[in-house]
Structures are given as structure tokens and as C-alpha cells.
Amino acid sequence: MLTKFVLEDEQLTRLVAPVGRLASAEPLSGGMFATAYRVHFEDGRRAVAKIVGADTSRLYRYELGLLGTEALTYEMLGGSGVPVPRVLHTDFSRSAVDADVVVAEHLPGVPWLNLQLDDAQNAVVRRGLGAVMADLHRVPAPTFGYPAADAALSGPTWREAFGAMMDAVLADAERWHVHLPAERVRAAVGAHAAALSAVTHPVVVHTDLWAGNVFLDPETLDIVGIIDTERTLWGDPLHELAGADQQGHGDPDADLLAGNTAAGGILADELASPTGPARLQLSRLYFALILSSEPVVRGYEGDWVAGYEQTARDNIGRALAWLEGAAAHQ
Numbered sequence: 001m002l003t004k005f006v007l008e009d010e011q012l013t014r015l016v017a018p019v020g021r022l023a024s025a026e027p028l029s030g031g032m033f034a035t036a037y038r039v040h041f042e043d044g045r046r047a048v049a050k051i052v053g054a055d056t057s058r059l060y061r062y063e064l065g066l067l068g069t070e071a072l073t074y075e076m077l078g079g080s081g082v083p084v085p086r087v088l089h090t091d092f093s094r095s096a097v098d099a100d101v102v103v104a105e106h107l108p109g110v111p112w113l114n115l116q117l118d119d120a121q122n123a124v125v126r127r128g129l130g131a132v133m134a135d136l137h138r139v140p141a142p143t144f145g146y147p148a149a150d151a152a153l154s155g156p157t158w159r160e161a162f163g164a165m166m167d168a169v170l171a172d173a174e175r176w177h178v179h180l181p182a183e184r185v186r187a188a189v190g191a192h193a194a195a196l197s198a199v200t201h202p203v204v205v206h207t208d209l210w211a212g213n214v215f216l217d218p219e220t221l222d223i224v225g226i227i228d229t230e231r232t233l234w235g236d237p238l239h240e241l242a243g244a245d246q247q248g249h250g251d252p253d254a255d256l257l258a259g260n261t262a263a264g265g266i267l268a269d270e271l272a273s274p275t276g277p278a279r280l281q282l283s284r285l286y287f288a289l290i291l292s293s294e295p296v297v298r299g300y301e302g303d304w305v306a307g308y309e310q311t312a313r314d315n316i317g318r319a320l321a322w323l324e325g326a327a328a329h330q
Helices: 009-016 066-076 119-136 158-175 182-191 193-197 239-244 254-262 267-272 276-298 305-328
Strands: 022-028 035-041 046-053 087-091 099-105 203-205 214-216 223-226 233-235
Touching: 009 022, 009 035, 009 046, 009 099, 046 066, 066 087, 066 099, 119 203, 119 214, 119 223, 119 239, 119 254, 119 267, 158 182, 158 193, 158 233, 158 276, 182 193, 182 276, 182 305, 193 276, 203 239, 239 267, 239 276, 254 267, 267 276, 276 305
Parallel strands: none
Antiparallel strands: 022 035, 035 046, 046 099, 087 099, 203 233, 214 223
């Protein structure tokens, strides 16, 4: 099983000392790989301290250096309109503990996941999330792929970066003896190389905008916080749609697209472009490959695992069938 880094009280006190004097802290649940604490300082301020241990044995290659990516992304999004926390302190020296540390301000609101909303209310939130994506995708990026140097999965074009990303996920699965249709995947990526090449301007893509990472004002349903940017990459804005619905396979949500368009976003136009459908299917294939090998790589246990893995494998089949069919008619 994937184990989290455990901190003693005095270690946490030292780690957050550059921000303030620790009064108390409580662990936060949720994340699969990081240890997180809600930190209370003696002056009344609150923050979230996130810690990832040096053991990378159960991380995918694309996840290497992920806390550095989280801090970098928060800083890149400052002033963008995306409500991300401000970074208060980072420590990647591993001098105090054998782990990376990011301390960020504590955001207001309640996770969307924790609110019992009706269909109309959820539609309001999805439109708001589309608007957040519009703000995200207005932030330019310096290149394509994952920012972390440790991952070494970036390139001057989306075609090169995406190809490297796919190869890395397939290699990770092979390392853990998870069988994936690697030859068909590589053939599909190659057959749609022109679609990938159509993406010429990299933008900031969160990749994980599910309901647990979106904080709402429970009264107004306004989005007041976006967290967990550690898997952010620089690339195709359509990758965001696949990342926000990693087990989905139907048409992208109409309310989300409407909210994006109303906020000046480009997702609907990109989807309607000649290369848009293929790019979306390639991104869906990418996430399905990750999810299908994740139970083994992470060491998941429980009755839910078989269904989780089967859904991912079904989505691999759907995406490949679409991509192969489209390639046959080119």
C-alpha cells in the first residue's frame, strides 16, 4: 500500500516556524499520497501544510517533483482570477525531514464533494467551474508537458510532450506488470499526430478539477477555492475536460461548457474544431491508462477496486475504438 509520511509534533513545529509559532494542528483526510495538516498559529492565522516523503516507489513518473509543481502553479495563478491559496513557505531541501513541504494559506469554503446539492444547484456550480477554467487557460505557459524537472516530461510541442507522457505511463504499467494495449495506444497517438500538432500555445491545465478540489461558499455556491495543483501540466486546454471527469466517456457537460463560453473561454470552440474530438479522446485515453494501472501501482485494497479498474479498462476500449475508427476514415 502507498504509505503517507508521518510527522512528529516537534517536526511539524520546525517545518512551519518560518510562517509562525504553531498553536495546534490536525491531520486532513483525502489525498492518496500526501500528508496534510490544518495548522493553527498563535496569532490566529490558519494554513495548510502539505508533506510528501522522499519515497517515490509508488508514484508514476509524471508525479515526480509534484509538490514543487503545486507551489509553482499557485504562484503562476496569482492574479489570474483563479482562487488558489497563496504560498507561505516551501522547503525542498529535506534538511529537517526527508520530505518536501509546502505551506499555503487556508482557503474559505466547503468542498463541493461535501455538499448535498440538487440538480439545479450542481448545474450552477458546473457553470462556475467552466468560468474558472476560462481564467486558468488564459495563463500562458513557457513550454509543453509537466513542469517538474524530475519528471523530464516536457517538450517544445504538445505532440512531443504528450507522446512522452503516454510512453511514461505505459512504462510505469509495465514496471508493475500491468498489461495495457501498448501497441494500440502508440499507434493511435501516431495516427493522430496532426491533431496534437494543432495545439500551438501551451496553457496552464489543472488536470484534476473534481468535486474534492473545488471549494464553494455554501450560501452563494460561488467557487472560492481551487486546490491540489500538484498534477498541473502545460498543454492543450481540452485536456482539462478529461481531467475533470476522469471516469467519463460521454459528451462534455453542457453547463460547464456554457459557463466557460460565457466567461470568454475557448473549450467549446476547441471541441468544435477539426482536431478537437480526437484531442479529447487522446486525453481520455491517457487518464484511463493511469486509472487502470493505479490500483496495482498504489496497492489499493477493497471491494471497490475491481469495479474501478474495470471502468478504466472499458474507457480505454472506448477511446481506442473511437481513435482507430477516426484514423481509418482519414
